[in-house]
Amino acid sequence: MPDLHIERIDEAVAVRADFQGGVVSPVAFRRGRREHRVARVNARWLDRAARHPILYFSITDERGDVYQLQLQTADMIWRLDSVALEG
Amino acid sequence: MAAILHVDIDAFFATIEQLRDPRLKGKPVIVGAGCIASCSYEARGFGLHAGMALSEARRLCPEAVILEGHAQVYRCFAEVIYERCRAIAPAVETYLDEAYCDLTGTERLHGDLLAAAARLKRHILERTGLTVTCGLGPNRMLAKLVGKTSKPDGLAAIAAADADAFLRDRPIEQLAGVGHTHARTLRSMNIRTIGALRPLSVEALAALFGAPGRMLYERCRGRDTAVVHAREIPLSISRETSFHRDTADRLEIEGMLEYLVGRACRTARELDIQPRTVAVRLRYADGESAAQERSLVAPSDADPVVLELALPLARRLFTRRVALHNVGVTLSNFVAGAAEQVTLFDAASAGRRHALLRALDGVRDAYGHGALVSGRALHLKGRLEEDRHGFVLRTPSLTR
Numbered sequence A: 001m002p003d004l005h006i007e008r009i010d011e012a013v014a015v016r017a018d019f020q021g022g023v024v025s026p027v028a029f030r031r032g033r034r035e036h037r038v039a040r041v042n043a044r045w046l047d048r049a050a051r052h053p054i055l056y057f058s059i060t061d062e063r064g065d066v067y068q069l070q071l072q073t074a075d076m077i078w079r080l081d082s083v084a085l086e087g
Numbered sequence B: 001m002a003a004i005l006h007v008d009i010d011a012f013f014a015t016i017e018q019l020r021d022p023r024l025k026g027k028p029v030i031v032g033a034g035c036i037a038s039c040s041y042e043a044r045g046f047g048l049h050a051g052m053a054l055s056e057a058r059r060l061c062p063e064a065v066i067l068e069g070h071a072q073v074y075r076c077f078a079e080v081i082y083e084r085c086r087a088i089a090p091a092v093e094t095y096l097d098e099a100y101c102d103l104t105g106t107e108r109l110h111g112d113l114l115a116a117a118a119r120l121k122r123h124i125l126e127r128t129g130l131t132v133t134c135g136l137g138p139n140r141m142l143a144k145l146v147g148k149t150s151k152p153d154g155l156a157a158i159a160a161a162d163a164d165a166f167l168r169d170r171p172i173e174q175l176a177g178v179g180h181t182h183a184r185t186l187r188s189m190n191i192r193t194i195g196a197l198r199p200l201s202v203e204a205l206a207a208l209f210g211a212p213g214r215m216l217y218e219r220c221r222g223r224d225t226a227v228v229h230a231r232e233i234p235l236s237i238s239r240e241t242s243f244h245r246d247t248a249d250r251l252e253i254e255g256m257l258e259y260l261v262g263r264a265c266r267t268a269r270e271l272d273i274q275p276r277t278v279a280v281r282l283r284y285a286d287g288e289s290a291a292q293e294r295s296l297v298a299p300s301d302a303d304p305v306v307l308e309l310a311l312p313l314a315r316r317l318f319t320r321r322v323a324l325h326n327v328g329v330t331l332s333n334f335v336a337g338a339a340e341q342v343t344l345f346d347a348a349s350a351g352r353r354h355a356l357l358r359a360l361d362g363v364r365d366a367y368g369h370g371a372l373v374s375g376r377a378l379h380l381k382g383r384l385e386e387d388r389h390g391f392v393l394r395t396p397s398l399t400r
Helices: B012-020 B054-060 B071-088 B113-128 B140-148 B160-168 B180-188 B202-209 B211-219 B250-271 B303-317 B344-367 B375-380
Strands: A004-012 A014-018 A025-031 A034-047 A054-061 A066-072 A077-086 B004-009 B029-031 B065-067 B091-094 B098-102 B132-137 B155-157 B236-247 B273-284 B289-295 B324-336
Touching (some): A014 A066, A014 A077, A025 A054, A025 A077, A034 B012, A034 B071, B004 B071, B004 B113, B004 B140, B012 B029, B071 B091, B071 B098, B071 B113, B098 B140, B113 B155, B132 B140, B180 B202, B236 B250, B250 B273, B250 B303, B250 B324, B250 B375, B273 B303, B303 B324
Parallel strands (some): B029 B065, B132 B155
Antiparallel strands (some): A014 A025, A034 A054, A066 A077, B004 B098, B004 B132, B091 B098, B236 B324, B273 B289, B273 B324
């Protein structure tokens, strides 16, 4: 397998999310003009290091690329953290 | 009868990386920089193990995927696991990838303790996607050792009555407290199993190994009186990092040292412990290393006090005309819960310093450690990536 490297993006993005059952799951996000549909939520974790926790999601989009999204619970802002690239 | 449950997270860092990126599943994955901090079970099939140099790992397994790791992510996952442990046990002692749960006296609450451990495993898997190995025993040592026999994703128990037979034929290296050096000494005396250690008297073991020899005398008989502490007081708090590029720039080196001291001291303040000893370690680009430690006049968790000792140490150690690869600071020899001890004439300034540090901690608690950058650490701005946890270090070490 070729090496993986993480490219930091760190930008606010518009996300469609499902809040059913009190559990938030991203469904799609828009970066630039392109909408990425979330094919799978790989992992989710909560970072309580600061006063306002941040929810993190590792997701795979429909193209098979793996992104990391975060939801800042203080202001409900979504940010796209990074993308893991092969090669 | 005491009942201790040891919970060990299987291939912790590597498994989280495989969870976060499904493309890594089934592949040999290594987490670490310089040496292996954690590797997946697929990598272990190639003979790789924690502590092995990455150069050796690459030679043995060229197809391995090597990642530098994400310490903060691992902490988040560990906290979910330990929260669950705290829900079933009155006292839980946690480390980064393992925990001891004292289940003594909870039989009426849980019923069969082995079934309770199985429920814990199931719950952890559902919540995190991680597998853990659980060992249940009459003391910490036996709980951990019996768990090791069923890794990964295992569950095993041992009764006090079976300890003798369980330990007797095990390799001497498996006994807690026997490291490489002790094992070499014992093997040179033809002591290869835990049972073979028993004929040695407590005096003989103390003469061989000092105070730890007395502990080995008890442990080889399956006895371990160490209790589970609900609040962990670490032996040391280490913060270290490799530079993104080897450097001889004093501003960068001292900036990094100040940053690491700040991180270590903040952890000490969070745990309400104060170190007496400060150590600084440097590793040069050619592999040579240098380390020195000094004692503080009085225990202190204040960044300026610790830095006042650490900076001259680093300056004294950095003597060669070779770039540095790695720098680290270790606080140890802790005093618990003591207010900063000062001499009579320092009392007023120490009080102000204490108030200032508490205020800074408050800001960082609210907005993340990266919200404030102090003094020399400003030289790192623009050179290192930042997130709300502060500068993104290459190989952040974790509290031991």
